[in-house]
Amino acid sequence: MQLKTFDSPADLDQYAAQLFAAALKENPESTLGLATGSTPIGIYEKMIMLYEKGEISFKSATTFNLDEYVGLSPDHEQSYARFMSRHLFSHIDLPAANAHLPKGTVTDLEAECAEYDRMLEERPVDIQLLGLGHNGHIGFNEPDDELQGGTHIVELEPETREANARFFDSIDEVPTRAITMGVGSILKAESILLVVKGADKAEIVKQALRGPITTECPASLLQTHKNVTVLVDREAGRLL
Ligand code: F6R
Numbered sequence: 001m002q003l004k005t006f007d008s009p010a011d012l013d014q015y016a017a018q019l020f021a022a023a024l025k026e027n028p029e030s031t032l033g034l035a036t037g038s039t040p041i042g043i044y045e046k047m048i049m050l051y052e053k054g055e056i057s058f059k060s061a062t063t064f065n066l067d068e069y070v071g072l073s074p075d076h077e078q079s080y081a082r083f084m085s086r087h088l089f090s091h092i093d094l095p096a097a098n099a100h101l102p103k104g105t106v107t108d109l110e111a112e113c114a115e116y117d118r119m120l121e122e123r124p125v126d127i128q129l130l131g132l133g134h135n136g137h138i139g140f141n142e143p144d145d146e147l148q149g150g151t152h153i154v155e156l157e158p159e160t161r162e163a164n165a166r167f168f169d170s171i172d173e174v175p176t177r178a179i180t181m182g183v184g185s186i187l188k189a190e191s192i193l194l195v196v197k198g199a200d201k202a203e204i205v206k207q208a209l210r211g212p213i214t215t216e217c218p219a220s221l222l223q224t225h226k227n228v229t230v231l232v233d234r235e236a237g238r239l240l
Contacts, residue, residue, distance in 0.1 A: 032064075034088070039197055062099075066140075071177070117185065126189070130194045194208075208222065
């Protein structure tokens with residue numbers, strides 16, 4: 001695991017965007033694993049800047065997002081599909097057909113999970129961006145006695161729903177379930193970029209990187225991957 005600490009969030013975002021840019025320059029047909037949440041927003045802004053400067057193109061790339069809420073259609077204001085469109089996709093030349101998110105409104109959710117895994121097998125992720133939940137979740141893989149490998153449906157923890165309620169009018173509107181790539185699918189990525197910002201994540205990032213490998217902290221399984229880069233700001237990294 002490689003750890004890099006940044007004084008400013010802007011420097012961290014620039015560094016992360018450059019890693020994605022490097023992947024695209026080396027292979028324009030790269031498969032990028034993407035995340036939502038507040039952590040990647042600045043990174044996407046920097047990617048857009050690189051695209052606008054003509055340094056990178058996404059026209060031959062493929063993307064897979066980690067997760068989507070069950071029950072929110074892609075045009076729902078708080079769906080992750082909409083988030084990605086707002087913060088990245090509508091600003092770059094990625095063909096719509098190449099951008100994949102699990103579909104949270106299909107009737108057969110199990111079939112959707114299987115189809116997502118099939119697509120991931122076909123186009124394995126070259127570089128996977130991850131944020132870190134306060135309870136150690138990655139994607140929506142919540143702490144549990146056991147974790148699932150492939151894409152699956154999860155019941156969201158109250159803590160996760162509360163954390164995400166800030167984007168909704170009230171907590172009652174936050175969906176109770178999500179579709180997420182499993183930890184097994186995440187670990188299949190060629191390289192992984194875990195990005196952690198803020199003092200409130202200092203303890204959990206320490207547990208994830210330095211604590212025991214346990215399903216009670218899903219991010220700790222990243223310790224088993226051969227090519228993980230962790231980017232933290234000073235506050236998040238203060239216990240490392
Ligand atoms: C988002 C995702 C989540 C977030 C995590 C951190 O697609 O999979 O695991 O990365 O909840 O969220 P933020 O960045 O909002 O603190």
